Amino acid sequence: MNKAITDGIVFMPPVFSAGLNVWSSGDGRPGSATYANAPNAAFVPADADFGGCLEMQKTTATQKLRYMGQTPLLPGCYLRVRARVKAISGSLPIVRIAGWAGGAGEVQVTGVPTRGPAVALTSYGEVVEVSAIVGTGYRDGVDLPWGSAAIFGHFGLNLEGANGGIVRIDDIEIEDVTSFFLRDMINVVDVRDFGAVGNGVKNNTAAFAAADAAANGRRILVPEGVYHLAGSLALSSEVEFAGTVTMPTSQTLVLTKNFDLPSYIAAFGNEELAFRKAFQALLNNADHESLDMGGRKVSVTGPIDMQGAVPNRSSYATRRVIRNGQFDAQPSSAWDTQTFVSQCTYDPSSDSRKLRNVANIANIPVGALVAGNGVGREVYVRSKNVGAGEITLNAPLFDAAGTQNFTFKAFKYLLDFSGFSQLSKFGMQGIEFQCNSRCSAIRLAPSGIIFNVSDSFISRPKDRGVTSIGGGCQGMLIDQCQFLSSEDALNVAGRKSIALNVNANDVKLRNNRATRFRHFAFLGGSNHIVLGNHFFQGDGVQNGTRTAGLVLANTYVSTSIVGNYVDNCYIEWTNERDATPDYNSEFSFSALSITDNVFLSGDVAPWFSYIVVKPHGVGHFLNGVTVTGNKFRSTNGAIDRVERVDTSFAGFDYSRFKDVQFNSNSFHAIEYQVANPIRVRHTQSSDAKTWTVDPGEKLPFGARARAVDAVVPIGAVVNWTGAVNHGMPYVVLERGSGRNKVDVVWQTAVRGTADVLLRIDKDK
Structure with a gap:
């Protein structure tokens, strides 16, 4: 780059032969004295070394020579001022390039160096060259760095030392040497050219902004050094960081053209700090909806307070996503519970x-x-x-x-969003949370909707994977994630970690895999969809205990559990979040569909069951419950039944069951294959007017025989004479001590075989 060539800017001052009236003995400012007709200066038209030159006698402590024209000084442009000098007689002076820095309004820019390197003349007649480079940037090799405030200069030289000596000075040259400071001729704008100083102290906000404004499609270079930014800054140009920046927590750096975590790591030099600043920019930048971590691993030494990283935001409700990276918890007491x-x-x-x-x-x-x-x-x-x-x-x-x-x-979490009062439409995609048994993974804000974690790994959380402390889980989506327990080697009874919990409604858990937690998911709220997940929680203990994979913690759940692989655990349905747990004009345990799942267990005690309902108050019942199309199998030993009621606190009011569908399931190594309605084939071998039909233990949840849908004789029903009985029987419900039998009553004593279709519920 050479502005004299590309832009036609004239840097070179006139030669001395054109007249000395433009050469000042002061700072070169208008009105200062010139060397025209001065007694100690004259133009020499013929010199053996210089041709035409200026001969000057030193008469003051600092004899100045300044061009009175304004030499422009442009951001990113570097000028070399040089002259050849020789001593003629008298004292031998010190010579150096010097200048006066001018800013806007022709006001002097103070606080900048005005003299170049000193060169001592040591003999008469020897030609010595003096030079200095001046520019706006604080670069190595720049003798007079004047910063971005300087826009012109009056340049020349100083004679210093003893008076009386006579010197001759060849014409002063000023040339554009910007190319000296370019790595090569590429499209790069250096922030130092606009006054930036990488000393970690100077506020470089304005210099960075000026470089960005001048870039116009070129890249911005931040050279080696530490550059302090005291204010928020949004850079619209791509930035290359060889050095790093520092800035207050409250101030934001937005890298618009390279908005990704690797760029922020290059900018701040620390992975954890870089992530905080990148997240801060994500929530303060309308140009980007996501932060790409670029596959980088962030080593984390303590919980990241996500709201603390964005102190100007207490809530946020615009879609934002963090994707494609890893968080790795490092050893630290900051993780201690x-x-x-x-x-x-x-x-x-x-x-x-x-x-x-x-x-x-x-x-x-x-x-x-x-x-x-x-x-x-x-x-x-x-x-x-x-x-x-x-x-x-x-x-x-x-x-x-x-x-x-x-x-x-x-508990302590890698990413803690609980400082936000509300956070909505936020997503984590393709992230691995390496908790390393030191910490938990994610804590949600107390309120908000549609928090999404997808295609991610939550590996070895110490206590929890995803924790909701309030309503921040409303509509949460957990899709295609792996939850890998830190308690894999422990037996079931020793486990305490939980993959995730929910308090609000409308959550979707889809196509996830969870290994050996105490619980995969604890679901408060209602209207959930649990679809296509595989969660397993077994161990190698013979006749060992198992814990719930899914816990439903409301009575009315309106939830579908479909197509899951429930492996060595069970579904528990409870109302432990009811402050008045006794039934009181509610829907009771209602609106649950468990369909087309695979239930598998091995080495479990015979009393283990896959579906357990645990009322915490009296008077409750099932109301609108469907269990269909499931595959139940026990290996290494049979179990008694697939469903049961845990009466630790209370039992069911079986007289109120309504609309329970428990059918079309398959049973393998299950002793009592329950169904509702259930078809019982009863054979009466002796004549009796009343046939007592006993389904045994095959009514779901130990319920009562509350209805009969059909009585269908199989072959002829005959009396003692062998005559066919054509009369219709009636039924008496809820017979026997368990009220699980029915009596089929005929007009007379008869014998034969009939299929009886029993139900544990009545009309809706």
């Missing part, structure tokens, strides 16, 4: 989601897991009011009325 014990009062009749009179409430973190008598699973601190001494929970407690000591456990 904090445990607090505090006395609190719970009154479900006042507010079923609040703990009151909380001792030491200031120490209890939002997002902590709550444990205590009458507290269900996956109950968290959603928020707190320190002044009022109140904690708001994500769910009610089923039997905790009164005052007691509660335990609060604060």
Whole structure:
């Protein structure tokens, strides 16, 4: 690059033979004295070495020679000022290039160097060249770096040292030497050309902005050094970082043309800090909907407070995605779980989601897991009011009325979104969370909709994979993810980690795989779809216990569980989040469809079952439940039945079952193959007016025989004489001690065979 050639800019001052009236003995400013008719200066038309030259006698401490014209100084342009000098007689002076820096309004730019390197004249008649390079950038080799404020200069030289000496000076030359500072002739704009200084102290925000404005499609180069940016900056040009930048947490750097994590790592020099700043830019940049991690691994030494990285945003509801990378938890005490014990009062009749009179409430973190008598699973601190001494929970407690000591456990997460009051339409795609048994993976904001994790690995979380402490899971999508437990080597009874939990509605879990957690998913709320997942939780213990793979924690769930592989675990349905768990004019255990799943177990105790319902209050019943098309199989030992009621707290009111469909399933190594309706073939070998039809243990959930859809004789029904009976029988329901039998009553004593279609429910 040479502006004299490309833009026709004139840098070269006139030769001395054109007159000395444009050469000042001062700083070159208008009105300063010139060397025209000066007693100590004259033009020499013929010199053996120079041709025409200026002869000058040194009469002041610093004898100045300045061109009075304004030599332009452009960003990115570097000028070399040079002259040849020789001593004629008298004292031998020191010679150096010098200048006066001018800014806008022709005001002097202060605080910049104005003198070049000193050259001492050591003999008479010897021609010595002096030179200096001047420019806006603070580069190696630039003698007079004047910064972006300087826009012109008055250049020349100084004679310093003893007075009295006479020197001759050849014509002063000023030339564009910008090419000296280019790596090659490529399209690059260097931030130093606009006044940037990589000393880690100077505020370079304006210099970077000026470089970006001048780039006009070219790349911006940030050379080696540490460049401090005190303010927010959005760069519209592609940036190449050889050096790094620093900036306050509150300020944002947006790399519009190379918005990806590798660029931010190059910019900040630290993976963890770079991710925070890139995430901050993602939420403060309308030009990009996603942050590509570029396949990079971010080594994380402590929980990343996602809201803390974006202090100007307490909520966010525009679609944003982080994709294609890995987070790797490094050894650090910052991952240690904090445990607090505090006395609190719970009154479900006042507010079923609040703990009151909380001792030491200031120490209890939002997002902590709550444990205590009458507290269900996956109950968290959603928020707190320190002044009022109140904690708001994500769910009610089923039997905790009164005052007691509660335990609060604060797990630590790789990515913690709980600082946001609300976060919606946020996604994680193609991410691996390497928790390394040190920490959990993701904690959601207390509210928001459509948080999405897809095509990702959550590997070896210490406590939890994805945690919802409130309603931030509304409409959550977990698709095609792998949840790999850190407790793989433990027997089932020793496991405590949970892959994910849900409090709100409309969650979709699709095509995921989860290995040997205590639970795969704990689902509060309703209207969920659990589709195509494989979750397994077995061990090698003979007749070993198993834990629930899925836990449904509401009575009315309106949930479909379809096409899953439920491997050595079971589906548990409970109402442990009901502050008044007894049935009271509700839908009760309603609206659940379990269809076309594969259920497999091995080495389990005979009492193991794949579907377990656990009421926490009296009076409950099944209402609109479908279990169809499933494949049930036990290996290495048979089990009694596929379904059961856990009566640890209460049983069912079997007199209220409605619309239960339990059919078209297959059973292998299952003793009691239940169905509803169930067809029982009864053979009466002796004459009897009343035939008692007993389905045995084949009514689902140990329910009652509450209806008969049909009685169909198989062959003739005959009396004692062998005459065919043509009369119709009637039935008497709920017979026997278990009320699971029916009586088929004929007009007279008869014998024969009949198929009886029994039901455990009545009309809807």
